[in-house]
Every structure is written in structure tokens, then in C-alpha cells.
Amino acid sequence: MRLELGNCGNDDRQASASLTVSRRQLLNRAIIAAVGGLAVLGIASPALAKMTQQAAGYQTSPKNDQKCSGCALFKAPSTCIMIDGTISPDGWCRVFTKKSS
Numbered sequence: 242m243r244l245e246l247g248n249c250g251n252d253d254r255q256a257s258a259s260l261t262v263s264r265r266q267l268l269n270r271a272i273i274a275a276v277g278g279l280a281v282l283g284i285a286s287p288a289l290a291k292m293t294q295q296a297a298g299y300q301t302s303p304k305n306d307q308k309c310s311g312c313a314l315f316k317a318p319s320t321c322i323m324i325d326g327t328i329s330p331d332g333w334c335r336v337f338t339k340k341s342s
């Protein structure tokens with residue numbers, strides 16, 4: 242899919258970075274909706290839907306200002322709906338999806 246960007250005064254690099262973040266957020270939201278929908282319907286076990294920590298690039302420390310406790314996929318006290326295993330509230334992975342405020 243190609244998205245056209247209008248001339249809004251930004252240089253191409255800024256527009257590209259913005260578009261990349263938007264695509265990531267869109268993908269993450271689609272994943273959340275799909276996993277949540279399957280779980281609600283009872284046709285997918287959480288274990289089948291989860292990625293390994295290694296595949297997600299999980300680490301036990303935050304990345305910049307992002308950490309699991311601020312992620313929409315985190316389930317306190319120490320689990321995640323997308324990533325398998327024990328998850329630290331201070332951890333982070335590439336699937337990080339900021340909680341909506």
C-alpha cells in the first residue's frame with residue numbers, strides 16, 4: 242500500500258520517520274485487535290499467540306522513556322498478552338505499544 246504525503250513543509254526524512262511510526266502503530270494495533278478478538282471468541286489460547294522474548298527483542302530494562310508498565314499489552318504484575326514468560330514492568334521489547342491516554 243502506498244500512502245501519499247502532501248507537502249507540509251517537512252523534509253523527506255522527517256515525513257518518512259513519521260510514516261514509519263504510523264505504520265508500526267497501525268500494525269501493533271492490528272495485532273492487539275486480532276489477539277484480543279481471538280481470545281474473546283475462545284478460539285486461540287494465549288500460549289499460541291505469544292512470541293518468545295528473544296523473537297521480540299525483550300530486555301529487562303527500559304528503552305529511552307518506553308517500558309512495559311507504559312505498554313498497552315502489559316498485564317500487571319508480570320505478564321504480557323503478546324510476549325511469553327515473566328515480564329518486568331521496567332522491561333521493553335520491539336512490540337512496545339504506548340498506552341493511550
Ligand code: SF4
Pocket residue numbers: 297299308309310312313314315316320321322323324328332333334335336337338
Ligand atoms: S513492551 Fe513488549 S514485553 Fe513489554 S508489555 Fe509491551 S509488548 Fe509486552
